[in-house]
Amino acid sequence: MVAWSDVCLWDAGVLEEAFYDLRSLTRKVDQALGDAQSAECQVLSEGQGVEAARGALRECNDSCADLVEALRSLARGVDEAAQGVAEVRRRVLACQDYAASHPLVTLCPDGAVTLSPQDGTAAGPGPGGLPGRAALEAAQAAAQAQELAMMVRDTTAYADQVDNDLTNALTNIAAAAPPPPPPSPGRPTTAYFVTIFLLGLGPAFLPLLKYVDIFPKHPLILRGHRRPGRKSFGGPGLGKPVPGEHANMPGVDAWDYQGDSEYEGSGPYAQRPSDPVDHFVHGCALRIAKALTFTLPDASKNLTHYLDNTGTPQDVDVDRMLQDLPDLPVNARNAAEKMAAEAVEAAKTSGATGPVTYPFTTPWEPEHASRSESMNWFLALGGYQACTEGTVTVYPPDPANGRPDWTYKYDYRVHVADRYNWDKGKDTDVGGVTIGDDQMRALHQAGLAQEYDVTGTSSVMSGEG
Structure with a gap:
């Protein structure tokens, strides 16, 4: 269950940027794939060496085609998650607005809903019972607290679904992706490295990319415990x-x-x-x-x-x-x-x-x-x-x-x-x-x-x- 305090910080803007970046990258890789496929068709020479080169190019094109499909699936998943996070944000604001407009209830930072203390209103019935007005206010406050608590539960439940949907989408993409080809000696090829990054690190990257407050946990910005440089100082x-x-x-x-x-x-x-x-x-x-x-x-x-x-x-x-x-x-x-x-x-x-x-x-x-x-x-x-x-x-x-x-x-x-x-x-x-x-x-x-x-x-x- 996603915590209410975390849900309050969710921001769809970053996911939207990620979607546009993924869509742009997909177009570039797809264009490169088209150029490579055209090049394969233009190889007319024959011979053992030429056939080996044609086979290597064909394998590269197949890998790039798989990568394009993975990128498209990734973009769809991120786009759906962005829309889901935007809806979560609307629901959070609705809960906060409800609490602000109903002074008898309080929405706590952890999502708990409590009754606000009222001047002159007893916490329980007195010897002669509550006056009619006080009883009405108490019943009204209890009903408002119940309604707000239900709104909070529905919001966190919906946030859980958004979270699970993206995680499942990424898991399916990674499971469907073929294993990347082994790298050649030295620096791996671009296609190999992109495949490793997007399909190997994707399941770890994008779930953490969803919300601004989770960003510090991503390897792109997580800084380890470094040993500071040594200093030889003279005479403190x-x-x-x-x-x-x-x-x-x-x-x-x-x-x-x-x-x-x-x-x-x-x-x-x-x-x-x-x-x-x-x-x-x-x-x-x-x-x-x-x-x-x-x-x-x-x-x-x-x-x-x-x-x-x-x-x-x-x-x-x-x-x-x-x-x-x-x-x-x-x-x-x-x-x-x-x-x-x-x-x-x-x-x-x-x-x-x-x-x-x-x-x-x-x-x-x-x-x-x-x-x-x-x-x-x-x-x-x-x-x-x-x-x-x-x-x-x-x-x-x-x-x-x-x-x-x-x-x-x-x-x-x-x-x-x-x-x-x-x-x-x-x-x-x-x-x-x-x-x-x-x-x-x-x-x-x-x-x-x-x-x-x-x-x-x-x-x-x-x-x-």
Whole structure:
């Protein structure tokens, strides 16, 4: 049973775009098939070699014909699903409008329907029974709640049917498709690769493509837990003290990605020519990235920049990370507090008699945005590195002014860095389907997308003790 909270996010627009793209691709493949069939008819020479070439061309044409039929079936299934999702959307809005126009009932985010509390209306009969008006209102509210609950059940049941219809259509297409021919040594042929992509990955791709909120689970945009680049930093800790209550923040050692390894990253950029499959995957990924602009803004931004193929560094909104990720602000503040404690001890040791300010930095440390914390940052960064810089002002005791102990104030800001890349052998289980990074790595290798560095700095934050 599809959850009501998921159904409320269904969007037919993306499916409609997928349908038009599939229809366009079908026409192009069908046209290529027609050209190949014409070429086969024009081969008039005889001989063993010519006959072998004619046989290979015939096999290729047969495979392309099967592919055209599969694409047509796929387009029909997606078109029907788009219409079904549009109908689901209309029903969801009808439920929400009903709840808005009937104040006696409440439609909860999980689809449950409850009676709204009414001022002056008892929850049950009193000693003398409910007055006639109150009884009427209670009966009216119960009837409205029952009607709305039935509308919600009908909507989710219809959504289940739409979901099952598309899944069954894709399953039938995959079952009816002949196994793709074995690839020749080296890069597989375009026909082979398209067949693998559409018929092999189709059942995993399109069910997840249905609704915008499910997009993050698709391999086109799912980013694995990457190891951030390593950094050799020189001398984090307290800097030289500055008399008084002000010192400049010292800055941090620039984070430096040390390059791809055997399993990390996609290797050299544009190491092979692109083919039609690469362009098809790139187009799908770009449309998905744009569809996620509002639901997963930073994941969309980073994926779009990868597909823009510039390779230039990308800024990251660290202030929003601090709001969305519960561990990052806690770790940053703990690091600043540790530096403050060290500054107090250093000031005591030095015999300071007035305020003294210490600049400080902390080393780059690995952090991780988990799926449960924030799907946006899980897809945008996954694993990343963070450090802090700041200043601590230490005040000696001043009993005359009501300060019997050493105290301190500090300002600090958080730096974040990562390498947006795709790794070999990474995979994630999504809905029972194991998916990996290989298709997105292929775009970098084909010169259609480019990996890049991500860096950012937060606003200044403060604390005292």
